[in-house]
Amino acid sequence: MERVVRHFQEELEALQERLLAMGGLAEERVREAVRCVTDRDRTALEVLLAGDQPINDLHMEIDDRCFKLLALHQPMAADLRVIVAAVKINTDLERVGDLAVNIGEAAGRYLVHPPVKPLIDIPRMGELAQRMLRDALDAFVRRDVPLAEAVLVEDDTLDALKTQIFRELLTYMLQDPSTVEPALDLILISRHLERIGDHATNVAEDVIFMVSARDVRHQGGDTPHDDT
Amino acid sequence: MERVVRHFQEELEALQERLLAMGGLAEERVREAVRCVTDRDRTALEVLLAGDQPINDLHMEIDDRCFKLLALHQPMAADLRVIVAAVKINTDLERVGDLAVNIGEAAGRYLVHPPVKPLIDIPRMGELAQRMLRDALDAFVRRDVPLAEAVLVEDDTLDALKTQIFRELLTYMLQDPSTVEPALDLILISRHLERIGDHATNVAEDVIFMVSARDVRHQGGDTPHDDT
Numbered sequence: 152m153e154r155v156v157r158h159f160q161e162e163l164e165a166l167q168e169r170l171l172a173m174g175g176l177a178e179e180r181v182r183e184a185v186r187c188v189t190d191r192d193r194t195a196l197e198v199l200l201a202g203d204q205p206i207n208d209l210h211m212e213i214d215d216r217c218f219k220l221l222a223l224h225q226p227m228a229a230d231l232r233v234i235v236a237a238v239k240i241n242t243d244l245e246r247v248g249d250l251a252v253n254i255g256e257a258a259g260r261y262l263v264h265p266p267v268k269p270l271i272d273i274p275r276m277g278e279l280a281q282r283m284l285r286d287a288l289d290a291f292v293r294r295d296v297p298l299a300e301a302v303l304v305e306d307d308t309l310d311a312l313k314t315q316i317f318r319e320l321l322t323y324m325l326q327d328p329s330t331v332e333p334a335l336d337l338i339l340i341s342r343h344l345e346r347i348g349d350h351a352t353n354v355a356e357d358v359i360f361m362v363s364a365r366d367v368r369h370q371g372g373d374t375p376h377d378d379t
Numbered sequence: 380m381e382r383v384v385r386h387f388q389e390e391l392e393a394l395q396e397r398l399l400a401m402g403g404l405a406e407e408r409v410r411e412a413v414r415c416v417t418d419r420d421r422t423a424l425e426v427l428l429a430g431d432q433p434i435n436d437l438h439m440e441i442d443d444r445c446f447k448l449l450a451l452h453q454p455m456a457a458d459l460r461v462i463v464a465a466v467k468i469n470t471d472l473e474r475v476g477d478l479a480v481n482i483g484e485a486a487g488r489y490l491v492h493p494p495v496k497p498l499i500d501i502p503r504m505g506e507l508a509q510r511m512l513r514d515a516l517d518a519f520v521r522r523d524v525p526l527a528e529a530v531l532v533e534d535d536t537l538d539a540l541k542t543q544i545f546r547e548l549l550t551y552m553l554q555d556p557s558t559v560e561p562a563l564d565l566i567l568i569s570r571h572l573e574r575i576g577d578h579a580t581n582v583a584e585d586v587i588f589m590v591s592a593r594d595v596r597h598q599g600g601d602t603p604h605d606d607t
Contacts, residue, residue, distance in 0.1 A: 207597035218463060225453035235446060238466060324552070324559050330561065331552050335566075369435035 154221040159224045166216045166237055173209040173244045176289040178281050180206065180251035181347060185277030188258045188340060189270050196262070199255045206248035213241045236361040238290065247284065250343045250350075257336040257343070264331060264333035267323055273337065276312045276344040281307060283351035290358045299362075302355035309348040316341040394444045394465055395520060398472070401437040402516040405472045406509050408434065408479035409575060413505030416486045416568060417498050424490070424595045427483045434476035441469045464589040470518065471578040475512065478571045478578075485571070486565040493563035495551055500544045501565065504572040507537050511579035518586045530583035530597075537576040544569040 180199065187196040217238045220226065282300050290299035295318060320334040356368050385505065408427065415424040445466045454462060511530050518527035548562040587595050 204597075211597060218459070221449065221463070222455060227450060229398065231446070231450055235449070235466060238463060242467065242470065279512070321560065326554050328553050328556065330550065335549070335563075338563075340443055369432075369439060 154346040159220070159226070162216070162220055162224075163230065164235070166213065166220065167367055168238060169209065169213050169216065170237055170244070171255035171288060171292060173213060173241070174284060175204060176209065177244045177247040177251065178284050179253050179255070180248060180373055181281055181284070181344075184251045184254035184258065185344075186339075187255060188261065189274050190256060191262055191266075193262055194257075197257055200252060201370070202354065203248060203252055205345045206245065210241060210245040212247075213237065217241070230257045232364065236291070236357040238359050240354050243353045247350050250347050254340050254343045257339045261333050261336040261340070267320070267330045267333045267337065270337075272312050272316045272319075273340060273344070276309060276316070276341060279309050280344045280351065282316070283309070283348050284354070287292075287358065288354060291361075294358075294362045296359055296362050299355040299358040302351055306348050306352045307358075309345055313341045313345040325357050387448070387454070387458075389409070390444070390448055391458065391461065392451075394441065394448065394462070397437065397441050397444065398465055398500040399516060399520060400469060401434060401441060401472045404434050404437065405475040405479065406512050408476060409482070409505060409509055409512070409572075412479045412482035413502060413568075413572075415483060416489065418440065418503050419494075421487070421490055421491055424483055424486055428480060428487070431476060431480055434473065436478075438469060438473040441465065445469070460589045460592065464519070464585040467585050468516075468582050475575050475578050478575050480570050482571045485567045489561050489568070495548070495558045495561045495565060498565075500540050500547075501568060501572070504537060504540045504544070504569060507533060507540070508572045508579065510573040511537070511576050512582070515579045515582035515586065518583060519589075520537045522586075522590045524587055524590050527583040527586040527590075530579055534576050534580045537573055539607060541569045541573040 180202070183195065183199050186192065187199060217234050220234050221231075224230075283305050286298055286305075287302045289295065290302065317338055320330075320338055323330040324334045360368075408430070411423065411427050414420065415427060428541055445462050448462050449459075452458075511533050514526055514533075515530045517523065518530065548558075548566055551558040584596050585603045
């Protein structure tokens with residue numbers, strides 16, 4: 152029996168290690184997607200767009216690990232919460248990988264046009280979204296509820312940046328029709344980054360539930376993020 | 380023991396019944412959000428925007444049911460796949476509810492302006508997204524893999540409509556700056572509808588995995604949907 156328990160703990164640690172690897176990969180792809188926009192790097196962009204497979208492979212591997220842990224070990228209480236959280240976090244990280252590709256696709260169209268303006272807020276959003284992802288996963292590994300709660304707060308900053316970008320680009324579009332197409336793609340990029348922040352927020356909420364069995368979702372007359 | 384088994388089956392059926400109720404609610408809110416846009420119904424829009432709580436309550440209730448089924452009954456194989464699928468489907472349906480609110484928010488801004496054009500493709504997208512949701516959930520209840528596979532095919536139509544809407548509205552924006560703001564909101568609405576289709580697709584993929592233990596995700600050099 153002790154051997155089974157030890158085996159279970161090893162498998163649970165391997166699961167968390169793989170989730171961290173996936174998080175690192177997702178974060179790296181977001182960083183690279185935003186860098187392709189700011190550096191106008193079309194060569195790197197093609198590499199980025201072709202490189203979705205490793206994260207998709209990890210997604211299926213992690214799902215499989217969760218399923219096997221549930222099926223073979225029938226974990227109780229705290230361990231069960233970790234595995235259910237892992238199932239959800241895995242889904243969120245896979246979507247982050249998709250969003251990095253979506254950013255890359257918008258970047259491909261954006262880079263056909265001359266720059267609309269110097270990009271300041273888009274890289275800020277990118278850095279913030281990456282940090283939120285990293286913090287949410289650190290919170291998962293360390294069972295760190297205050298760190299997870301900090302991620303929820305950072306999401307408001309990300310939303311505010313998205314709104315600011317939208318308003319600024321709208322003024323360009325209204326003044327000069329030649330900016331409509333590239334400005335649209337920058338707006339889409341900012342929205343993809345905001346959604347990455349939403350996924351980091353989901354992870355943080357799962358961590359809080361996992362650690363404290365406290366459901367922080369849908370509190371305070373919760374509505375989805377203001378969609379400006 | 381038999382009593383425990385029967386109790387488990389009853390609980391599993393109750394879980395599916397609640398998931399269906401949540402799906403119905405999500406679908407109804409998508410329908411109403413699109414109707415508010417096409418009928419320019421600002422009164423109904425306020426009701427819609429204030430009514431997110433029932434779906435959020437169901438989200439937490441269903442999560443709780445899944446967790447208890449896993450913790451108390453330690454299900455194996457097929458039943459385990461149903462419950463893990465339910466955890467994921469629940470998340471997707473909650474996001475659909477959020478997206479209905481996002482559509483409503485964009486509608487609130489859109490209705491401040493005179494109509495850009497008669498809306499034809501947006502209601503078509505709405506109907507298609509609703510049907511995909513309904514079919515995906517029917518496929519879940521009936522364990523109907525062909526129906527789930529049909530949902531995956533319908534998603535391509537939804538993406539094509541989104542691209543068509545984008546291109547058409549772009550021509551309006553380029554010709555007449557006064558259409559930039561309302562056209563942007565129509566583009567956002569079409570993208571929210573496309574994401575609802577993505578969630579229906581996720582549900583369909585979960586159904587296929589649940590029934591056949593076959594993972595159809597990330598097949599054929601899968602990349603995220605073309606992000607035009």
